[in-house]
Amino acid sequence: MSEQITTSPLLLAGRWTEGAGGATVDVENPADEGLAGRVAVATEADVESAVREATRAQRAWGATPAVERAAVLLRLAELIERDGERLARIVVSEVGKPIREARGEVGGAANFCRYFAGLATSQGGEIMPAARRDAEVLVRREPIGVVGAIIPWNFPLALTTRKLAPALAAGNAIVLKPAELTPLSALAIAELAIEAGVPEGILSVLPGPGSVIGAAIVRTPGVGLVTMTGSVRAGRSILHGAAERIIPASLELGGKAPFIVFADADLEQAVASAVATRMMNNGQACVCNERTYVEASIHGEFVERYTAALEALVVGDPSAEATEVGPKVSAPELANVERIVDAAVAAGAKLVTGGSRLTGAGYERGHWYAPTLLTEVAADSPVLREEVFGPVTPIVAFADEAEAVRMANDTEFGLSSYLYTNDYGRVMRMTAALESGEVFVNRGGPEEVVGFHAGWGESGLGGDDGTHGFELYSRRKTVYASWGGA
Known part of the structure; x- marks a missing residue:
């Protein structure tokens, strides 16, 4: 299953280099544990150099007319689409994401570039009435x-452009650290960004451990904003470092999304959406359906239909066109899913289907776990409390609207919620009562770039996308101008 091995230097201020330390790291293909690529590893000295050169280069980029910055992003979108299949195959090789989903991620990456190119030329400042004559x-x-x-x-791939596009559109330079497990996609985007016309010094992509490179980015003087998507643990560390320097931080830290289905919903649509929303990227998405709550009167039928849909999924080689579910991204991630499911079953949960690693032909190597369904789950079970990030669905019955709200809000996370009902009054009540930054009504995800992807509680601060997300990449200066006499 392994793709052709790719070896890449890091990008430091627009120049490809082996990095100050000369170290490299192998990138594993999670489907077969083969070698997907090898990349140079950055050091703290590389971060300091990147920030220093970015600070110098940004002055000219910030003064560049917005329409010219937008043109670079539009060109980048064209290049992403030109190389779309190659980029999708890179995502497959390092994430294990099914090829059809990977192609969708490529489309999302291009869309971020186009959207923020538009905002670059349409989002300006304000002129306010002054209290004095001949003044503004x-x-x-x-x-x-x-x-x-x-x-x-x-x-x-998509999250690289989700950060890069608004940063460049607003006139900033950017120093970006990809995840240790999946640096190839960000480096591929960086290569296209240089081709698109991003000036030297403006962009750096520095692979390496978060404890070293991420920490250095936060504490290095010159960095004026940190934007991060990742774990609560890493988010707390970043927020602490940002507070020390008194700079803003935008953090998207995961979720535990409830998927709520009432008896009046279109059951066929709700089941299909619940499965798709749980199984996207093998359950490895912060907006995934992590907890499914179904009104008691339809609980049994829902479980039957959901079980049939899970057992019909094609799990296997992510590069194959028919595949719907690929491997977990790594051995530790696989072990974590196994731990959570085993704990739920030991505490009395009923295992309806799945519940184990996949073995046999096609699964000899790689990080495979069966799509899993649990019922009769205790309220304090880890499967309802922790972010599972895997192909595991707990389905819980509820009696009425009040209990559905109580169960849905019984979490420290508050990123996404899903609601299936055809009662308009209930839609209005529930969307007001659910404690999450976004609610999907009678539809699944993912979120759209025109919205604002932001969490409550331990799901983070700040946010991404839309005009509200774009605002985070600029700061305001008030000018009191007078052209009259004293």
Whole structure:
């Protein structure tokens, strides 16, 4: 299953280099544990050099007319689509994501570039009425300077442009750290960004451990904003470092999304969406359906239909067109899913289907886990409390609207929620009562770039996408202008 081996240097301020330390790291293909690629590993000295050069280069980039910055992003979108199949295959090789999903991620990466290119030329400042005659108050939006971006492994291509595109559109330079498991996608985007016309000094992509490179990005003077998608543990560390330097941080830290189905919903649609929303990227998405709550009167039928749909999924070689579910991204991630399921079953949960690693032909190597369904799950079970990040669905019955809200909100996370009902009044009540940054009504994810992807509680601070996400990449300056006499 392994793709052709790729070896890449890191990108430091627009120049390809082996890095100050000369070290490299192998990138594993999670489907067969083969070698997907080898990349240079950055050092703290590389981060400091990247930030220093970015600070110098950003002044000219920030002064570049917005329409010219937009043109670079539009060109980048064209190049991503030109090389779409190659990029999709890179995602397959390092994430284990099925090829059809990987192609969708390529489309999302291009879409981020186009959307923020449009905002670059349409989002300006404000002119406010002054209290004096012959005067105005102007509120300008100006670049922050250097943005530090830290990217997770689950959507390495799309999340690279999700951070890179608004940063460049707003006139910033960016120093980006890809996840240790999946650096190839970000480096491939960087190569296309240089071809698209991103000036030297403006972009750095520095692979390496988060404890070294991520920490250095946060604490290095010159970085004016840190934007990160990842774990709560890493988010807390970043927030602490940002507080020390008194700089803003935008953090998307995961979720435990409830998927709520009422008896009046279209059951066929709800089951299909619940499966798709749980199994996207093998359950390795922060917006995945992590907890399925079904009204008691239809619980049995829902479980039957859901079981049949799970057992019909094609699990296997992610490069094959028919595959719907691939491997887990790594051995530790696989072990974590196994731990959570085993704990739930030991505490009395009923295992309906799945519940173990996959073995036999096609699964001799790689990190495979069967699509799994649990019922009769205790409220304090880890499968309902922790982010599983795998192909595991607990289905719980509820009696009424009040209990559905209580169960859905019984979590420290607050990123996404899903609601299936055809009662308009219930839609309005539930969307007001659910404690999450986004609610999907009678539809699955993923989120759309025009919205605002932001979490409550331990799901983070700040956010991505839309005009609200774009605002995070600039700072405001108020100018009190007068042209009259004293």
